[in-house]
Amino acid sequence: MKKTLIFGAMAAAGLAAGAVSAGTMDDVKARGTLKCGSNEGLAGFAAPDANGVWNGFDVSLCRAIAAAVLGDPQAVEFVPLTSQTRFTALAAGEVDVLIRNSTWTYSRDTDLKLDFKGVNYYDGQGFMVQKSLGVSSAKELDGATVCIQTGTTTELNLADFFRVNNISYEPVPVATNAEGQQQYLAGACDVYTTDISGLAATRATFENPGDHVILPEVVSKEPLGPVVRHGDNEWGDIVGWTLNLLIAAEELGITSANVAELAAAPTANPEVNRILGTEGELGAMMGLDKDWAVRVISAVGNYGEVFERNIGEATPVGLARGLNAQWTNGGLLYAPPFR
Amino acid sequence: MSETHAQTVGFVRGQMLPPAPPPVGQSGPIRWIRENLVSNWFNAILTVVSLFVIWWLLSSILPWTLNGIWNAGSLAECREIRDARGLESAACWAVINERWLQMLFGFYPIDARLLATLFYSEQLAAAGGVEAIFGAGADSTARIEFVAQMRADLGNTIVFFFGYWRPLLALALLVVAVAPVLYGNLPRKMLWFSLVYLFVAFFLLWGGSVWLPILTAAGFAASFFLARAVSALSGALLGLLAGILFFLLFFFDPLGLVGLDLGLFPVLPHLRAVLDAAVPLGLSFIPSDDFGGFMLAIIIGTSGIVLSLPLGIALALGRQSDMFIINKSSIIFIEVIRGVPLIVWLFTASLLLNYFLPPGTTFDLLLRVIIMVTLFASAYLAEVIRGGLAALPKGQYEAADSLGLDYWKAMRLIILPQALKISIPGIVNTFIGLFKDTTLVVFIGLRDPLGLTNAIRATGEWNGIYWELYIFVGLLFFIFCFFMSRYSLYLERKLQTDRR
Structure with missing residues (x-):
């Protein structure tokens, strides 16, 4: 009886908290800054420079949303969230949007009452081994010791993969990515496994990155994307379509360099015109002005620019586009039409 | 008998010998070495082994530390410089050189x-x-x-x-403010500044309008003096009630709870609006989210320490009290707070409180954390101080009673000075623990020094650097904790009145 009372009170409080956030866009505009739930620090995705300015792949999406809504890509407050606190903080209204390399899963989307508004990075779990082992496929890893972060989905994926392929392994549990790196380098395990982007970032920090190879197998699907609360569809549209804008801009050849020129007068391509507001009133349908896309692209660039600047092959993280290429190039990026 | 003696002594020296220094082996370093290091063969072996272990440790740590590279733009650059110098291992202090401001102040x-x-x-x-x-x-x-x-x-x-003149000035004034509390030989009038300091620090660190801290301080002072004036006129109870009523009307809106909305209360925002319009003064406002680094540890640590001591004393006295409700509520508070890990309280503060607060209220996370840390430390302090109270002989209580002192005077003049003196090591112990526990806030997403090491490691330049950052953080904490421990020793020696 008492328990039900308490849960009832909690549910009521939760509902009330949900109700107040119905107008996230108004809240953001009144506050003048976007509260973006971000990582405490993840190479290539979110990291502060010496002046305390945040940069990274996820950070750029936050800045893009701020540029769309507030007109200022710097008007973002980055709220560092751990993997334990991120969804609760979003549900409690402490952040407006969560862009913290969070995997889109069924239970998070439904049970946690959150909305994933698209995928900004297709990741997957992989394996890294020393080159001297002479292994070229994860299926040859029979009997290997594997450094694995405990309590993550990667742990479960690992067990599945080895069981399906009928080979054995010996887990070496580690608590954090930092510990995993150290254990792997010290030779406590033959294999280190985590998301491929994480493996690439980790390998880039080694003294001799060439001595280590990332095996070709990808054993899980990890679509990472921006998350908002259930129940505020206007705000969800803005987050989702800002991401779609970045992707579509790359497909249509709109870059931060040429956006001003393209937006100056209507071009031959009607979709470019609709996006950049020289034709139609697409911005107004989301409650924004017609220049929103111009601001976003001139602030952060299109998806390809964001990718190359933060995690692309020229950066220390050095990721290839792979699954994250446009659908026209054999990747999975496919923005719905702006119409 | 005396004759025998006279015959056996052939010579008696007529004057004193001049004092001579002790033999070489019996004084100075040689004697010290002989007594402490090689007093027998077993100790000699132990000495040799210990010396070897010390040499072995230092020979691997010192070159790494002293050959450290101070000027480089990234870890890779550090490694290049190290290889160019032909060193086997070298610390990459360049990360500290580049990021020490961030480690100290976070993103302030x-x-x-x-x-x-x-x-x-x-x-x-x-x-x-x-x-x-x-x-x-x-x-x-x-x-x-x-x-x-x-x-x-x-x-x-x-x-x-x-x-960073604002946090630095706040820190410098903190030293001035705590000096009269820590050292008894300074003028007592400085204690007034210690009280005012709370508001000065708030204004310097958070900024905003200058009128908010001034009006808050004025509100406190006015409630106090009103209570004094009324109690002088018409008795202590009425005075207390008048003070509380004024306080409530000034800071809160008690009439709103019963549905009476006059639009006049609380008084504070109205006064502030008038003053802001008349004389707009202030510093730029800085939200708590920007606080971080070692500054955060100092803010949480010092506020926790300053606030938890009075609360701890009150709880200890409450637990000793004969009054049923006070006694039981103190016991429940202490046992509940102490029986649950601090990290759970911090998670409660960061995650659960928001569900229970009325919708729309945003209650500053830093403030929530300070409150939780204070409550946690005060429960421990209460038990430490209770130990001090229990150690006093019963005669002291009886002596106070026989002098005709009332409860508060007895406590203030006789019991607490002695009990607190006994508890000093325990109190300082709790404070040091509290100060170090502030690093736990990293788990609820505040940017404490350890959290910042993660953020710094996430940049492309410094990914893969561990020891240098952790050593720097450890050193900063050590300096503060060592100061506290030394101060506790000084205080114990100064107050050692009974064993003179």
Whole structure:
């Protein structure tokens, strides 16, 4: 009886908290800054420079949303969230949007009452081994010791993969990515496994990155994307379509360099015109002005620019586009039409 | 008998020998070595083994530390320099050199406008003057680029002293404020400043309108003096009630709870609006989210320490009290708070409180954490102080009673001075623990020094660096904790009145 009372009170409080956030866009505009739930620090995705300015792949999406809504890509407050606190903080209204390399899963989307508004990075779990082992496929890893972060989905994926392929392994549990790196380098395990982007970032920090190879197998699907609360569809549209804008801009050849020129007068391509507001009133349908896309692209660039600047092959993280290429190039990026 | 004696002594020296120094083996370092290091063969072996272990440790740590590289832009660059110098291992202190301001202050914004006008005026003029860069309608991306260039040109030391003058001034004044509390030989009038300091520190650190802290302080003072004046006129109880009523009406809206909305209460925001309109004074407001680094540890630690001591004393007295409700509620409070790990309380503060607060209230996370840490430390302190109270002989209580002192006077003049003196080591122990526990806030997403090491490691330049950052954080904490422990020793020696 008492328990039900308490849960009832909690549910009521939760509902009330949900109700107040119905107008996230108004809240953001009144506050003048976007509260973006971000990582405490993840190479290539979110990291502060010496002046305390945040940069990274996820950070750029936050800045893009701020540029769309507030007109200022710097008007973002980055709220560092751990993997334990991120969804609760979003549900409690402490952040407006969560862009913290969070995997889109069924239970998070439904049970946690959150909305994933698209995928900004297709990741997957992989394996890294020393080159001297002479292994070229994860299926040859029979009997290997594997450094694995405990309590993550990667742990479960690992067990599945080895069981399906009928080979054995010996887990070496580690608590954090930092510990995993150290254990792997010290030779406590033959294999280190985590998301491929994480493996690439980790390998880039080694003294001799060439001595280590990332095996070709990808054993899980990890679509990472921006998350908002259930129940505020206007705000969800803005987050989702800002991401779609970045992707579509790359497909249509709109870059931060040429956006001003393209937006100056209507071009031959009607979709470019609709996006950049020289034709139609697409911005107004989301409650924004017609220049929103111009601001976003001139602030952060299109998806390809964001990718190359933060995690692309020229950066220390050095990721290839792979699954994250446009659908026209054999990747999975496919923005719905702006119409 | 005396005759025998006379015959056996052939010679008696007529004068004293001049004093001679002790033999070489019986004094100075040689004797010390003989007694302490090689007093027998077993100790001699132990000495040799210990010396070897010390040498072995130092020979691997010292070259790494002292050969450290201080000037490099990234870990890879550090490694290149190390290889170029032909060193086997070398610390990459360059990360500290580049990021120490961030480790100390987190993302607390620097006073870029002041820095630019003082040291960078030519470039500022070239960029279009103060308004073009720092004005309301200025382009924020251009401003960030300008500030980054300025910081790079000026160097970290100037930025430290002038960019962060607000937290530094707050820290300097903190030293002034706690000095009369810590050292009894300073003038007692300085204690007034210690009280005022709370508001000064709030204003310096958070900024905003100057009238908020002034009015808050005035509200406290007015409630106090009103209570005094009324109790002088018509009795202590009425005075207390008048003070509380004024306090409630000034800061809260008690009539609103019963549905009476006069629009007049609380008084504070109305007064503030009037004063802000008349004399707009203040510093730029800095939200708690920007606080971080070692500054955060000091803010949480000192507020926790200052606030938990009175609360702990009150709880200890409450637990000793004969009054049923006070006694039981103190016991429940202490046992509940102490029986649950601090990290659970911190998670409660950061996650659960928001569900229970009325919708729309945003209750500052830093404030929530300070409250939780204070409550946690006060429960421990209460038990430490209760130990001190229990150690006093019963005769002291009876002596106080027989002098005709009332409860509060007895406690203030006789019991507590002795009990607190006994508890000093335990109290300082709790304080040191509290100060170090502030690093736990990293788990609820505050940017404490350890959290910042993660953030720094996430940058492309410094990914893969561990020891240097952790050593720096450890050193900062050690300095503070060591000071506290030394102060506790000083206090114990000073108050050692009974064993003179």
